[in-house]
Amino acid sequence: MDNTIDRVKNYLLSLQDNICNSLEGEEPEARFIEDLWQRAEGGGGRTRVISNGQVFEQGGVNFSHVSGFQLPPSATAKRPELANREFEAMGVSLVMHPNNPYVPTVHANIRFLIAKKAGESDIWWFGGGFDLTPYYPFKEDVIHWHQTALAACQPFGDEVYPTYKKWCDEYFYLKHRDETRGAGGLFFDDLNEWGFEPCFAFMQSVGDHFLKAYLPIVQQRKNTVYGERERDFQLYRRGRYVEFNLVFDRGTLFGLQSGGRTESILMSMPPAAIWRYNWHPETGTPEAVLYEEYLKPQNWLGI
């Protein structure tokens, strides 16, 4: 698989470059800082973080390529046949927290995993996706987001978008709140049934469509005027982002359980968040619209 691994790795590294360059293009001054790191058990990563930007309050775009002696429980809970296998994992993962409450928080991740056992064939799979977490959503933004997700999937079959859109709604779900994390997007995992080349092409398609999906929304909304009320609600909703990432997110748990680099994993945390006891939006407010129309699965494209 060595040539394969290099091809995937080269794609991921260039995707990280492209995304960082494009996001920096929205910033007059702030730039990503880069930390290269290594991991005792094997592998390392290239973490890039931006802080205190004019558009992005905080965010990170991480590349990592790690190996380990045993897949952690978060990866084998639903696939017990993988327990006790060595693994190699590489991926790009990003979360961006904008200042402006009219610009959604965004997450994207693509990853390639190989589980190995002496005397047996390697088991490989791809996973990833992207999902949007608006505070004050615009319907046309969310439709554009899903249309771009559809475009990423379309060459791979008509059923791909609906399947991975549904999986995204189910995965980014806060059971204890009965809310989705945001307005969804795509989520896929354990993908290998199409054979390597189509699967790799699909992962690249998802990676390549991220900027097309997100940048227009940033550009359209980054100068929207907002006040204390909108900032306060953004901080409150970011508390849900924290709850999801620490209680449910498989990638976060995989990273923390596999002895990953904590500061790189937790760059997904918002720069600031608030919690308020038993708060609910008043009926008829823009905040209530988020709950009623966006934090539950919707068929955005009518397909």
Add this chain to the structure above:
Amino acid sequence: MDNTIDRVKNYLLSLQDNICNSLEGEEPEARFIEDLWQRAEGGGGRTRVISNGQVFEQGGVNFSHVSGFQLPPSATAKRPELANREFEAMGVSLVMHPNNPYVPTVHANIRFLIAKKAGESDIWWFGGGFDLTPYYPFKEDVIHWHQTALAACQPFGDEVYPTYKKWCDEYFYLKHRDETRGAGGLFFDDLNEWGFEPCFAFMQSVGDHFLKAYLPIVQQRKNTVYGERERDFQLYRRGRYVEFNLVFDRGTLFGLQSGGRTESILMSMPPAAIWRYNWHPETGTPEAVLYEEYLKPQNWLGI
């Protein structure tokens, strides 16, 4: 066990009253609000929350008494013999987040559980403890805290304090940070080997010593002058509180997994928290002292 349950319940309800009254005594105006709630599967609670006080920025003192058809995984992971048992659980749990960074955040909990199965004897146990999370600690406060913990344990044997102090250090530990949550205190669980009356008496002793341990620290430090630097560090460290509660805390997971009332469980979240990539205190600062001397287990009483 009906009379027993009433006795434990009466103690817990009066402890909740005493603690709320005493904490309100530190506040010129802010008062706890009370929410009574019921749970579909059985039982309910009395949640009391205080917000925007002069001393306490946010906090809650909860009583709950719930029953369910099956103990959740967080309760049975280490005791598989309890899986598939019905349960009854009651307890008081509190977290207070003060405004002043010189006043530590505090947590206390005492609980009584009964696991039931038709045709078999009930299995009951007590658990609980209290632990202190300072931002800018004073050594004499932490020693007073531990001396009061020792006093709570002393009547039950010389080994009780060292055993439960060590368990507290081990339990309130953020593995991914290699830090304890704070300066420790007491933690106990699965306690029934002394027989019911001594165990119940010990739980009451822990409950009765909480205010003795915490109030003098609040009174001594609540008027200490602080500025932006101290507030900022407090908000940053509160991020660790969030990480512990959502990733590790058995009580939080028990509550969320057993379909508990989310707003009552997550009243333990701080009112506000911040995250900053790869931040470390500079050597020789008061912030570095917290990490070096307090966020690792110490033998505070020299015993």
